[in-house]
Amino acid sequence: MEEAQESGGGIRSALPLGSLISPSGNEVELPELEGKTIGLYFAANWYPKCEAFTPALAAAYRQLRGRGAGFEVVFVSCDEDRPSFERFHRAMPWPAVPFGDIPCKKSLSDMFQVEGIPRLVVLAPDGAEVVCSDAVELVHRYGDPAFPFTPARVAELEAAERSKFASQTLDKLFSVSHVKNGGDQQVVSVLPPPSVPIASLVGKTVGLYFSADGCEPCVKFTERLAAIYGNLKRRSAEFEVVYIPMDKEEGGYERSRGDMPWPALPYDGGEGAPSRELARYFDVREIPTLVVIGPDGKTVTREGRNLVNLYFDMAFPFTEEQVRRLQELEDERAKGYSPSLRHAGHRHELSVVSEKSGGGPYVCCECDEQGFGWAYQCIACGYEIHLRCGRDGEDGGAVGAEQ
Ligand SMILES: [Zn+2]
Numbered sequence: 001m002e003e004a005q006e007s008g009g010g011i012r013s014a015l016p017l018g019s020l021i022s023p024s025g026n027e028v029e030l031p032e033l034e035g036k037t038i039g040l041y042f043a044a045n046w047y048p049k050c051e052a053f054t055p056a057l058a059a060a061y062r063q064l065r066g067r068g069a070g071f072e073v074v075f076v077s078c079d080e081d082r083p084s085f086e087r088f089h090r091a092m093p094w095p096a097v098p099f100g101d102i103p104c105k106k107s108l109s110d111m112f113q114v115e116g117i118p119r120l121v122v123l124a125p126d127g128a129e130v131v132c133s134d135a136v137e138l139v140h141r142y143g144d145p146a147f148p149f150t151p152a153r154v155a156e157l158e159a160a161e162r163s164k165f166a167s168q169t170l171d172k173l174f175s176v177s178h179v180k181n182g183g184d185q186q187v188v189s190v191l192p193p194p195s196v197p198i199a200s201l202v203g204k205t206v207g208l209y210f211s212a213d214g215c216e217p218c219v220k221f222t223e224r225l226a227a228i229y230g231n232l233k234r235r236s237a238e239f240e241v242v243y244i245p246m247d248k249e250e251g252g253y254e255r256s257r258g259d260m261p262w263p264a265l266p267y268d269g270g271e272g273a274p275s276r277e278l279a280r281y282f283d284v285r286e287i288p289t290l291v292v293i294g295p296d297g298k299t300v301t302r303e304g305r306n307l308v309n310l311y312f313d314m315a316f317p318f319t320e321e322q323v324r325r326l327q328e329l330e331d332e333r334a335k336g337y338s339p340s341l342r343h344a345g346h347r348h349e350l351s352v353v354s355e356k357s358g359g360g361p362y363v364c365c366e367c368d369e370q371g372f373g374w375a376y377q378c379i380a381c382g383y384e385i386h387l388r389c390g391r392d393g394e395d396g397g398a399v400g401a402e403q
């Protein structure tokens with residue numbers, strides 16, 4: 001760090017870099033870094049978050065290079081052996097510190113106090129200063145428009161996002177799909193078959209369901225959502241779900257749709273497609289995700305999945321007010337549960353906790369779904385189950401209760 005400002009410039013005086021190598025193993029000249037914004041990418045192939053982030057960074061990188069932005073990335077490997085390093089590096093379009101240059105990797109990682117990966121330290125041209133100590137989130141969220149990753153740029157993006165959300169309507173959300181169908185606004189149905197005009201969704205509470213074939217939590221959640229959807233339809237609730245496919249191939253899309261009683265966006269495969277744009281817009285990081293849009297076209301919640309898991313069809317219309325009401329109901333109902341119990345799935349006694357007494361978000365060890373607040377918990381082991389799952393299991397705990 002102490003050398004950073006010395007001798008008036010150049011990447012070499014700012015960073016302890018030796019030679020770099022390209023993904024194909026050739027040496028890269030350091031002058032190629034001069035005058036560019038530089039991202040030092042600390043990552044390792046064995047870590048899933050790095051594997052997930054590399055393609056996102058590569059996509060942004062290609063966009064930026066394509067339009068001539070002065071941006072370069074240097075991979076600083078935390079891989080455990082040379083073959084893994086080489087394999088991982090080949091998936092990247094930028095140079096790396098050679099695997100064997102341990103002093104360089106060590107001093108870079110000390111210099112920027114790298115404790116967790118993936119980490120993307122962004123330096124102003126010639127390494128003059130750190131403009132962003134970790135741009136991983138920014139790249140995930142905004143992609144290449146995040147460049148040059150400065151606080152001013154981030155403030156601009158956030159302001160643009162706020163105004164976009166404030167003026168959001170269903171038509172605008174689906175407009176990307178309109179274009180695809182020839183730009184014949186309002187009339188074109190993008191929800192085949194049978195066609196469901198977007199106009200018919202306006203004024204309803206609409207769940208945008210991001211999911212894909214071959215993902216086990218999605219299959220489970222689809223089943224639950226379908227049951228709730230059926231109940232709400234029978235009650236003539238003003239509710240609709242639209243499948244936003246995250247499928248990687250059309251066969252998977254067809255299989256997903258087979259389990260769904262609601263309309264879907266057409267299969268559009270690949271990056272940049274309308275469904276991916278919606279995922280980016282709502283910052284969808286994992287599937288399944290249920291984003292709920294209110295009758296006015298504004299986002300009600302991105303936590304639809306949690307709410308469905310917690311409250312089933314009672315969650316409708318997913319508003320804060322409804323959630324508060326349900327929490328009060330839950331508090332009331334919790335009084336009917338015994339303060340502690342023995343559960344078949346765990347060898348210690350479990351005690352009731354609430355949000356006020358240490359209960360937070362958790363994944364139920366009985367049914368694998370999320371919970372929040374009220375739970376039966378073993379603090380020592382971190383074992384937690386829904387109150388209702390505890391009650392189901394109370395009898396199940398007795399020998400032979402399986403029938
Ligand atoms: Zn449960």
Ligand SMILES: [Zn+2]
Nearest residue numbers: 348378380381
């Ligand atoms: Zn325990």
